[in-house]
Amino acid sequence: MKIIDLYSRFDENRPFSGYSIYENDPDLIPLLEQARIWEMDGESIHAWLSSPEARAQKTHAIQFLEEASNAVERVEAVFNTTLPGTLIFMPSFGEFDGFARYDRGEHMVLIGVDFPGSDSAYLKALTTHELSHVFRDHAPEVWSHLGKPLREISRREYLDSGTAQEHLVSEGLATLFSQALYPEIPAIVHHYYEEPEWSWCQENEDAIHESLIECLASDEDVWSYYGESRVAPGSPSRTQYFWAARMIQKRMAESQNPIQTLIELHQKPTTFFKEFHPERRKD
Numbered sequence: 001m002k003i004i005d006l007y008s009r010f011d012e013n014r015p016f017s018g019y020s021i022y023e024n025d026p027d028l029i030p031l032l033e034q035a036r037i038w039e040m041d042g043e044s045i046h047a048w049l050s051s052p053e054a055r056a057q058k059t060h061a062i063q064f065l066e067e068a069s070n071a072v073e074r075v076e077a078v079f080n081t082t083l084p085g086t087l088i089f090m091p092s093f094g095e096f097d098g099f100a101r102y103d104r105g106e107h108m109v110l111i112g113v114d115f116p117g118s119d120s121a122y123l124k125a126l127t128t129h130e131l132s133h134v135f136r137d138h139a140p141e142v143w144s145h146l147g148k149p150l151r152e153i154s155r156r157e158y159l160d161s162g163t164a165q166e167h168l169v170s171e172g173l174a175t176l177f178s179q180a181l182y183p184e185i186p187a188i189v190h191h192y193y194e195e196p197e198w199s200w201c202q203e204n205e206d207a208i209h210e211s212l213i214e215c216l217a218s219d220e221d222v223w224s225y226y227g228e229s230r231v232a233p234g235s236p237s238r239t240q241y242f243w244a245a246r247m248i249q250k251r252m253a254e255s256q257n258p259i260q261t262l263i264e265l266h267q268k269p270t271t272f273f274k275e276f277h278p279e280r281r282k283d
Contacts, residue, residue, distance in 0.1 A: 001072055001083035001131070004028070005065060006090040007113050015046035030108060031088065034101065040093070048093045057092075057114035064113055064123040065089060071124045074181055075131045079263060083134050087127070089113045097192075098126045100133050102158050105151035107134045121185045122192075125178045129190070132174035132266065139267040142166075164220040169270045172244030173262060176252075179245075180259050191245075197236035205246070207231055212243050216273060248272055 004027055018041050022032040035041070048054050068089060076082055085107030092112025099110045109130045113123060136142055137158075138150060146153060146161060179190045188198040201208065211231045215222060224230055225240035248265075251272060255261040 001076065001134070002086045003069060003072060004086060004088045005068075006031075006088050007061060008065065008089075010045055010049060010091065016042035018042055030086065034108070034110075038093075040090075044093065045091060048091055051094070053094050053116050054091065054114050057116060057118065060119045060123075061113040064120040067120060067124065068127065071127050072131065075128055075135075078181065078259065079135050079266075081135070083107075083131060084138055085109065085134060087111070087131075092116075097123075098130050100130050101155070102137055103155040104153060105138070105149070107137065109134060121182075122189055125182055125185050125190045126192070128178040128181050129174045132177040133170060136170055136173065136266045141268045145269075164216060164222045165271075165273050166269075167222055168240060168244040168273050169248070169265075171241045172248045172272075173265055175241050175245040176248060177262055177266075180262060191242055192238065193236060200234065200236055201239060201242045204231065204235070208235075208239050208243050212240060244273075 006028070009021070019032060019035055021042065022028040022035050072083075072087065084105065087109045089111050090113065092115040094116055096110070096112045097115040097118060098112070101108045101110070109127075111123065111127055111130070115123075118126075140150065143150060143153060143158075143161070146157065175190055179185075179187060182190075188195065191198065191201075193201070208231050212222070212225075215224070222240050226237050228237050229235055230237075231239050252258055252261055
C-alpha cells in the first residue's frame with residue numbers, strides 16, 4: 001500500500017497558505033477534496049500544530065511513524081497481498097484518529113498520528129483495524145451482489161449498500177484482526193476504550209446482547225450505537241464493535257488456526273448475525 005507521511009511535511013514554524021501544499025504535490029492532489037471538506041488548510045494546520053495538545057503528542061506521533069511501515073508490512077504479509085490505495089499519516093486536529101474513504105476500487109486511509117491521548121500501541125492497533133477494512137472491501141465476493149466490478153462502485157453506492165449485517169461483520173472482524181496481529185497490546189486498546197468504558201462492557205454483556213438483538217429485529221440501525229447511552233444510561237459508544245467481535249470470536253472457538261480463519265472470513269459474505277436479522281414481512 002502506498003504510504004504518505006503528511007505529518008512530517010508540516011512544520012509549525014513554516015506555515016503555508018490555503019491549500020497550496022495539496023495543489024502543488026501530485027501525491028496529495030487526491031486528498032484535496034477531503035481537505036477542503038474538513039477545512040484542513042495551511043492556517044488550520046499551523047494553528048493545530050502550535051497548540052499545547054499537538055505538542056504534547058508529538059513524541060508519540062514520531063515514535064509511531066518510525067514503526068508504521070512495519071505494521072503495514074505485517075498486515076500485507078498476513079493477507080499475502082499488497083493492499084490497494086493510499087495510507088496517509090497526518091495531523092489529527094484533535095478530532096479524528098482514523099478514517100477510511102472508499103471510492104471506485106480505491107481506499108484512502110487517514111490516520112491522525114497526534115490524536116490526543118494516543119500512543120504508538122493505540123495507533124498500530126488502529127492502523128491494523130483500518131487496513132482490515134481495506135482488504136475486506138476489496139474482496140470481490142463481499143460486493144458481488146451489486147453486480148459490477150469494484151472499480152465501478154462509487155462511494156455513494158458503497159455507503160448505501162452497507163447493511164447492518166455487513167457493518168457488524170466488518171467491524172467485528174477488524175477488531176479481532178488487530179488483536180490477532182498485536183496480541184501484546186491489551187484488548188481494551190483494540191476496542192479504543194478507557195478503563196471505565198471497558199469495565200462497563202464486560203459487566204453488561206447480556207444487556208448489550210439483548211439490545212443488539214432487539215435492534216436487528218426492529219429498525220436495524222446498528223450505527224446508532226456510535227452514540228453513548230444507546231444500550232443503557234452510561235453505556236459507552238461503539239458497543240456494536242464489542243458485541244460483534246465477541247459473537248464472531250465465539251463462532252471461531254473451535255478453529256485450529258484462528259488467523260487463517262480470519263483471513264478466510266475477510267474474503268466472503270458471512271451470516272454470523274443472520275439469525276438475529278429476520279426477513280421482513282411484506283404485508
